[in-house]
Amino acid sequence: MSEKNIESLLKEKRVFPPSAAFSSQAHIKGLDAYEEISRKALEDPEGYWAGIASELHWFEPWKTVLEWELPFSKWFVGGKTNISFNCLDRHLGTPRKNKIAILWEGEPGEVRALSYQMLHHEVCKFANVLKSFGLQKGDRATIYMGMVPELPVAMLACARMGVMHNVVFGGFSAEALRDRVNDSQSRMLITADGGYRRGTTIALKKSVDDALAGAPSVEKVIVYKRTGDPINMVAGRDVWWHEAMAVASADFPAEALDSEHPLFMLYTSGTTGKPKGVVHTTGGYMTGTYLTTKWVFDLKEEDTYWCTADIGWVTGHSYIVYGPLLNGATSVMYEGAPNFPEPDRFWSIIEKYRINIFYTAPTAIRTFVKWGDQWPAKHDLSSLRLLGTVGEPINPEAWMWYRKNIGGDRCPIVDTWWQTETGSILISPVPGAVPTKPGSATRPLPGIVADVVDRQGNPVGPNQGGFLVLRRPWPSMLRTIYGDPERYHRQYWSEIPGMYFTGDGARRDEDGYFWIMGRIDDVINVSGHRIGTMEVESALVSHPTVAESAVVGRPDDLKGQGIVAFVTLSAGNQALPALKEELKIHVGKSIGSFAKPDEIRFTDSLPKTRSGKIMRRLLRDLASGAKTVGDTTTLEDFSVLAKLREEEE
Numbered sequence: 001m002s003e004k005n006i007e008s009l010l011k012e013k014r015v016f017p018p019s020a021a022f023s024s025q026a027h028i029k030g031l032d033a034y035e036e037i038s039r040k041a042l043e044d045p046e047g048y049w050a051g052i053a054s055e056l057h058w059f060e061p062w063k064t065v066l067e068w069e070l071p072f073s074k075w076f077v078g079g080k081t082n083i084s085f086n087c088l089d090r091h092l093g094t095p096r097k098n099k100i101a102i103l104w105e106g107e108p109g110e111v112r113a114l115s116y117q118m119l120h121h122e123v124c125k126f127a128n129v130l131k132s133f134g135l136q137k138g139d140r141a142t143i144y145m146g147m148v149p150e151l152p153v154a155m156l157a158c159a160r161m162g163v164m165h166n167v168v169f170g171g172f173s174a175e176a177l178r179d180r181v182n183d184s185q186s187r188m189l190i191t192a193d194g195g196y197r198r199g200t201t202i203a204l205k206k207s208v209d210d211a212l213a214g215a216p217s218v219e220k221v222i223v224y225k226r227t228g229d230p231i232n233m234v235a236g237r238d239v240w241w242h243e244a245m246a247v248a249s250a251d252f253p254a255e256a257l258d259s260e261h262p263l264f265m266l267y268t269s270g271t272t273g274k275p276k277g278v279v280h281t282t283g284g285y286m287t288g289t290y291l292t293t294k295w296v297f298d299l300k301e302e303d304t305y306w307c308t309a310d311i312g313w314v315t316g317h318s319y320i321v322y323g324p325l326l327n328g329a330t331s332v333m334y335e336g337a338p339n340f341p342e343p344d345r346f347w348s349i350i351e352k353y354r355i356n357i358f359y360t361a362p363t364a365i366r367t368f369v370k371w372g373d374q375w376p377a378k379h380d381l382s383s384l385r386l387l388g389t390v391g392e393p394i395n396p397e398a399w400m401w402y403r404k405n406i407g408g409d410r411c412p413i414v415d416t417w418w419q420t421e422t423g424s425i426l427i428s429p430v431p432g433a434v435p436t437k438p439g440s441a442t443r444p445l446p447g448i449v450a451d452v453v454d455r456q457g458n459p460v461g462p463n464q465g466g467f468l469v470l471r472r473p474w475p476s477m478l479r480t481i482y483g484d485p486e487r488y489h490r491q492y493w494s495e496i497p498g499m500y501f502t503g504d505g506a507r508r509d510e511d512g513y514f515w516i517m518g519r520i521d522d523v524i525n526v527s528g529h530r531i532g533t534m535e536v537e538s539a540l541v542s543h544p545t546v547a548e549s550a551v552v553g554r555p556d557d558l559k560g561q562g563i564v565a566f567v568t569l570s571a572g573n574q575a576l577p578a579l580k581e582e583l584k585i586h587v588g589k590s591i592g593s594f595a596k597p598d599e600i601r602f603t604d605s606l607p608k609t610r611s612g613k614i615m616r617r618l619l620r621d622l623a624s625g626a627k628t629v630g631d632t633t634t635l636e637d638f639s640v641l642a643k644l645r646e647e648e649e
């Protein structure tokens, strides 16, 4: 692949500096302060990270900040700590003891508020439950639950005793669960009878039973009763959560763990086949999530903070559970769908709890655009002071909609770039300091050395597309792929010699701002022009009739690749042939005629993964006329694919 002419064609000129009112109250009060921290972090990275880590509790201090032997890093070597202790016990001698740690709302409408003291109590008891079933430091436990408070309780109990957790998103199939249990060799599976989603229940325990038929490592299954739907309990293997908890002691001192003790694994899909178990360890992950939650969200003691991700994904691990609790925050957790019972559920939650900080995904924002402005308009969203996005590039139109309709033209937006592998946010505005530009994640956080380079690792010039890399290790980086250190080395540290390769394409503009163009394999080459699919999508979505689009390449004899655009229209617009022509012309005008789609296909919905990423791979197969498509196990809604096929005929 030649990156020489990955061209970045969007020209976004709007700039939004932080308001004086926001900056003056922020943790980092302006550009000068930010530049000063960045400069110090660059000069003395180890001193910088040590300073942050020392804000947390260590049972024993570290001897060496970093041992780095590419591709393996060790942080805070010799230090002993515990992330569960830092999330819970550390706050108990302070006024946070009775502060709400987790504010939960079930989809049917129940509310539960767990204070730091209450959460600590549950976590200690559950750690004793795990211990009573023979689980020991170094073991693995798979957690397969919906969004209930018992999910973070289980994670924090594992962390407390040095058991690695492996959270598998509750939407995964039995087969996907089985593969993840087997790869992790978990002895324990923690689940629920079911969960609520869009007014119906999901039969989690049924999937567990099917998965465990092919997963012999699991000795015990602990089942939390959520829905009360009838399930099968296997004698000798399955135990009810409430029965085990009823007899458990609430005394469980946190283990003093080595900084590099493995904390969790989380499976993520790569470009090829088998999912990878990304491994994170204790001290570095703790430092990264603690710091970024505080600075990027400008989190304050009195804030009510809500990240809408599912804890089954890394965003939920880092920014619902660990980051907020490390900071002693109130973290809101919602169980269900955004459109149950109506498309304004999120806005009613924000209004009800007076939420101040709201973090969601671009795909959700585009869905809200499609549902219409009337839904947020029905609610008082004036409590919000900061908005965030994560998961994919956000097109400027969606960004502007978010700013106006949710943020009341008042809230800074932090577009946060990071990965399962990076553990915490690496490129993002620091909201009181860095002016934002719609569609840009802006600049790397202090201590992060990101660059855009060619295949050989040479930096490319301003506004030249290239590969997004990280030149220095950072504390929350993944340590390996579970059971496959060789793949870890190959995948991340040998594509571009001496650097961490993110798999993303990007450009940096004349102000040093990063514009992420998406995964490298989302780049289309039309007649030698390398065009980011996202850039064409963005142009399409800037047309008033378009709600969402996904753009893919298909083989083309003349041009190498042609462009096919799948387009969903916003309410009230008709899928007329004349509109297809109009949209092609619109893209031609916005980007250049070489980027005009060869074909536009209107569709009601796009195929997405359960975490909301558009599955361009499936669309690529469809667009190129392939009869069968590849792996669809991560697809959120299978009927979308069937419909797309029908529409083709």
Ligand code: 7RM
Binding pocket: 268, 314, 315, 389, 390, 391, 392, 393, 394, 415, 416, 417, 418, 419, 420, 421, 441, 502, 503, 504, 516, 517, 518, 519
């Ligand atoms: C947190 C998460 C990682 C991939 C990453 C990018 C894309 C994430 C942004 C983004 C543009 C962003 N972890 N991505 N955030 N692209 N702007 N702000 O999503 O492992 O599931 O995905 O997501 O391609 O490499 S992840």
